[in-house]
Amino acid sequence: MQFGIFTVGDVTTDPTTGRTPTEHERIKATVAIAKKAEEVGLDVFATGEHHNPPFAAPANPPVLLAAVAAQTERLVLSTSTTLITTNDPVRIAQDYAYLQHLSDGRMDLMLGRGNTGPVYPWFGKDIRDGIPLAIENYALLHRLWREDVVDWQGKYRTPLQGFTSTPRPLDGIPPFVWHGSIRSPEIAEQAAYYGDGFFSNHIFWPASHTKQMVSLYRRRFEHYGHGNADQAIVGLGGQVFMRKNSQDAVREFRPYFDNAPVYGHGPSLEEFTRQTPLTVGSPQEVIERTLGFRDYVGDYQRQLWLVDHAGLPLETVLEQLDILGEEVVPVLRREFAALKPAHVPDAPTHAGRVAAAGGAHDTTVYADGDDDVTGASPDPSARTQTTVEVTK
Amino acid sequence: MSTQTPFHLAVITAGVTEPSSTRLLADRLTEATVRALGGHGVGEVVVEVVDVRDVAHDVTNNVLTGFASPELQVRLDAIAEADALVVATPVYAASYSGLFKMLVDVLPKDALRDTPVLLGATGGTARHSLAIDHALRPLFAHLGALVAPVAVFAASEDWGSVEAGRLGERVERAGASFAALVSGAPRTARVDPFEQVTPFEAMLTDLRA
Numbered sequence: 001m002q003f004g005i006f007t008v009g010d011v012t013t014d015p016t017t018g019r020t021p022t023e024h025e026r027i028k029a030t031v032a033i034a035k036k037a038e039e040v041g042l043d044v045f046a047t048g049e050h051h052n053p054p055f056a057a058p059a060n061p062p063v064l065l066a067a068v069a070a071q072t073e074r075l076v077l078s079t080s081t082t083l084i085t086t087n088d089p090v091r092i093a094q095d096y097a098y099l100q101h102l103s104d105g106r107m108d109l110m111l112g113r114g115n116t117g118p119v120y121p122w123f124g125k126d127i128r129d130g131i132p133l134a135i136e137n138y139a140l141l142h143r144l145w146r147e148d149v150v151d152w153q154g155k156y157r158t159p160l161q162g163f164t165s166t167p168r169p170l171d172g173i174p175p176f177v178w179h180g181s182i183r184s185p186e187i188a189e190q191a192a193y194y195g196d197g198f199f200s201n202h203i204f205w206p207a208s209h210t211k212q213m214v215s216l217y218r219r220r221f222e223h224y225g226h227g228n229a230d231q232a233i234v235g236l237g238g239q240v241f242m243r244k245n246s247q248d249a250v251r252e253f254r255p256y257f258d259n260a261p262v263y264g265h266g267p268s269l270e271e272f273t274r275q276t277p278l279t280v281g282s283p284q285e286v287i288e289r290t291l292g293f294r295d296y297v298g299d300y301q302r303q304l305w306l307v308d309h310a311g312l313p314l315e316t317v318l319e320q321l322d323i324l325g326e327e328v329v330p331v332l333r334r335e336f337a338a339l340k341p342a343h344v345p346d347a348p349t350h351a352g353r354v355a356a357a358g359g360a361h362d363t364t365v366y367a368d369g370d371d372d373v374t375g376a377s378p379d380p381s382a383r384t385q386t387t388v389e390v391t392k
Numbered sequence: 393m394s395t396q397t398p399f400h401l402a403v404i405t406a407g408v409t410e411p412s413s414t415r416l417l418a419d420r421l422t423e424a425t426v427r428a429l430g431g432h433g434v435g436e437v438v439v440e441v442v443d444v445r446d447v448a449h450d451v452t453n454n455v456l457t458g459f460a461s462p463e464l465q466v467r468l469d470a471i472a473e474a475d476a477l478v479v480a481t482p483v484y485a486a487s488y489s490g491l492f493k494m495l496v497d498v499l500p501k502d503a504l505r506d507t508p509v510l511l512g513a514t515g516g517t518a519r520h521s522l523a524i525d526h527a528l529r530p531l532f533a534h535l536g537a538l539v540a541p542v543a544v545f546a547a548s549e550d551w552g553s554v555e556a557g558r559l560g561e562r563v564e565r566a567g568a569s570f571a572a573l574v575s576g577a578p579r580t581a582r583v584d585p586f587e588q589v590t591p592f593e594a595m596l597t598d599l600r601a
Contacts, residue, residue, distance in 0.1 A: 136599050155599060185585045186595060193592035205459050216586050224592075266456035275461055 001336045002347040003329045004044025005037050005321070006080035006237065006304040009057025012311035015259040020311075026056040027064075029314040033307075034068040036318050038075040040325025043347075046078035046110065046304055051119055054261070060091075061109075062099040069103035076349070077103060080199075080237075080304070081112025081180045084141070085133040086123035088157060092137075093144035093165040100170045105350025108176040110199050110235075111138060113187075129156070131186050138177075142194065145174035148365050164365050171360035176348045178235055178302075181213065188213050192220030197233035197348070200297070203306055204262055206275050210236065211296040218298065231345055235302035236293055239278045242323045246281040253280045260310035283327040290328075291335055299340045301347035303332070398436040401425065402474035406444045406481040406492035407514070414514045415443065417546045417563075418480035421512050424567025425478060425574075432575035440470040444495050451491065454498040464498075472503035473582065476574045477537070479528070480512035483520040487527040488513070496531065505536035506580050510570040511543035521545035538577055542569040 009030060013020040021029070034045040047064050050057040058064040065077040077099070082092060092109075099107050113130045114120075120127045136154045143150050144165040153159040169175065178197035181187035182205055191198040198217040200210040214234055221232035241256075243249035250269065257269045257280075272278055279289045290303065305324065308317040346352070354360050403422050407414030418441070426437045444451065450464035460468055471477065481492040511528045515521070524543045532539045544566045550559040 131595075132599055135595050139596065185589050189589050189592050189595070204457065206462075209459070212586050216589060220589065263457050267453040267461075271453070271461065272457075275459070 001300070001333065001340070002043040002076065002302045003324075003332065004042045004046065004076070004078075004302070004304045005033070005307055005324075006046035006048070006078075007033065007057070007306070007308050008048040008080070009050060009055045010261055010309050011054045011056050012261060012309065013259075014311040014313055015255045017313075023056045029317075030056070030064065030308075031068060031071070032314060033317055033321070034075065034077075035071055036321045038072045040321050041329060042075070042321070042325060044076045044078055044302065044304060046080040048080050049083055049114075051122060052116070060095060062095045065099055065107060066102050069099070069106060072106075075106065077107045078178075079109045081110045081114075083114045083119075084111040084137050085113045085130055086120055086125050087137075089137040089141040090144065090157075090160075090163075090165060093141050094167070096175050097145065097165070097167050097169050100175050100350075101167055105170050105173075105354075107350075108178065108197075108348070110178040110180045110197075112180040113184075125156070131184065132156075134187065135190060138179075138190065138194075142174075145169050148363070166365065168363040168365055170350070171354050172363040173350060173353050173357055173360075176350075176353065178233075183209055183213070185213070185216055188217040189220055192217050192226075192232070193224055195221065195224065195226035197235060197301070199235035199302070200237065202237040202277050202293075203239040204276060207277060207293075207296055210277075214297045227345075228343070230298055230341075231343065233345070233348060234297055234300035235304065235347075236297060236300055237277075237304055237306065238290060238293070239276075239306045240286045240320070240324075241280045241307075242283050242286055242320060242328070244282065246285060249280050249282065256310040256312055264310075283323055286328050287331050287335075290332055294336070294339065299336075299344045301345070398438045399429065399434045399476075400470075400474045401429075401437055401439050402471045402477045403439060403441040404444065404471065404477065404479045404481075404492070404495065405441065406479075406489050406495070408445050408482075408489075408491070412482075413546065413548070413551060414480045414482050414512075416551075417512045417514055417544065418478060420560075420563045421478050421480065421510055421544060421566060421570075424563050425476075425510065425570050426567075428568045428571030429574065431568075432571055434571075434575065440474065442467040442471060442495070444491050447495075448491055451494045451498060455494055460498065468499060468503070472500055474507065475579050476508040476510070476570070477504065478510045478512065478570075479532075480514065481528070483513050483515035483523040483527075486520070487523055488531070493531075496535070499535075502536065504532065506577070507537050508540065508570065508574045508577050509537040510540045510566060512546070512566075513543075514546045516548050518545070518547040518549070521547070538573065540566070540570045540573050542566045 011026045037045045047061050048057040049061050051059050061079045068077055096109055113134050117127045133156055136156055140152055148164055150160055150163050178199040179187050179191035180199040182201055200213055202210045218229035218232045222229040241249050241253040254269055279286050307320045403418050405415045405418040422439055447464045450461040454460045481488040509532050511524050513524050524545055529539055544562050546559055
């Protein structure tokens with residue numbers, strides 16, 4: 001099982017000091033947080049994608065993730081989420097494949113629709129087309145990573161004739177994809193259809209939403225023949241704030257909770273911790289609550305926590321990561337591993353997927369013809385000639 | 393109409409005082425409806441009353457966070473799954489109360505589609521009575537509910553004098569007319585999108601249409 005953190009990159013005023021970080025501070029803090037995640041022994045760092053204040057998350061996550069890849073060695077880099085609706089699937093295919101090469105396969109991505117209405121028209125789209133955009137764009141993305149030459153026509157972008165998305169996926173293995181959704185059964189169905197992972201945000205909403213979506217995804221994963229329902233690939237979010245003593249955690253976190261984006265000035269901290277997976281308390285309470293997630297989603301592969309939002313200062317976030325790394329994750333690794341039956345797969349990794357495919361295949365597509373400066377789209381008939389088997 | 397499965401009648405009442413004349417109107421409309429339903433062969437009627445005041449904070453929180461507390465959720469479920477609905481709201485500033493509208497706002501999409509609804513409202517004077525027709529009726533029309541033609545407005549004076557407003561008669565007539573409407577309407581089952589999922593191939597095909 002993988003453990004990690006995900007961030008939305010919000011630039012929020014610290015309610016205890018009244019100070020708001022600059023974009024520069026927030027961006028640099030995000031890199032520091034990612035590096036710290038590796039240092040304390042976490043497995044995954046995921047970043048959101050945003051295009052507007054109050055966020056300083058990247059508009060194109062591979063920009064941040066490439067920088068983090070260059071400064072880490074082990075951490076898997078992911079997104080939370082990549083907008084499959086407003087991004088051109090061609091650019092997603094190319095930018096993330098490039099990241100896959102740069103990071104030597106230490107990456108995957110989570111696709112989401114985005115629920116901010118105004119963002120869609122900035123990219124020429126309409127939020128009412130959210131689901132069809134997610135379906136059509138991913139159907140194209142899926143092909144671009146699996147077929148060297150694509151002819152394609154759809155509703156939402158210009159057609160493609162003899163198009164090759166470059167670079168080709170590392171070792172011939174497309175990046176692993178998670179699909180994230182809170183309440184849309186269509187997206188659970190989509191993840192199941194492709195045999196991809198399903199990630200439930202699981203924060204800000206009651207566990208009943210997560211349970212409903214995960215059980216639909218598992219049932220349909222089996223229906224589409226990818227394995228048994230309990231072998232489907234599930235990831236969960238979570239939100240924690242910890243101190244040695246539970247009361248200290250509550251006292252320190254309350255002003256951040258009360259003023260936070262999303263739920264601030266709404267339910268009380270007590271109501272929200274009761275009604276959602278938010279856990280504010282001791283490391284032991286976080287361990288128990290997290291183990292309890294398994295009771296309603298089954299054995300799952302990835303747990304990500306939100307720890308750096310609502311104006312919490314960098315120093316506090318780094319302390320939270322220390323607690324996760326030292327006191328929480330080692331126990332959870334042991335406990336979850338002991339509970340997981342052998343036939344339930346581990347979280348997908350690049351190395352594991354290369355091995356399952358029978359080894360690495362370099363799939364570089366070389367330009368043909370006389371013009372080897374600007375290149376040209378290869379002829380589909382030449383496709384088999386451009387694949388070079390590499391034996392390792 | 394089948395007499396086997398109990399008939400579920402939900403009631404939304406948005407009065408805020410205790411006791412509330414809005415609650416009193418809701419209760420009387422409910423009693424009249426249940427009595428009249430008996431005349432149409434409806435056997436057991438299960439009445440579920442949602443007093444908005446009990447969950448006022450939860451309704452606000454739902455607007456802010458996008459989800460219902462467990463206490464509110466059972467009430468929303470009762471409304472969404474009801475075979476018919478009686479509503480009663482005080483008239484504030486020429487319309488239904490804000491709290492009443494907030495509850496309606498957090499109902500799941502299509503929760504009231506084809507649900508028969510009996511409208512009731514209360515106010516200080518009879519001069520507010522058109523609020524039913526200019527505010528409540530379009531609201532429930534928008535929600536796709538089957539709005540009963542006969543509605544009841546109860547002004548303060550109606551509670552004090554039997555002759556003035558003939559409230560009792562109007563309640564009886566509304567209940568009878570509503571029961572007739574309800575017994576003629578099909579009882580529609582709600583579709584659970586998590587149980588009856590659209591197969592992915594169909595979604596792909598739709599894109600090509």
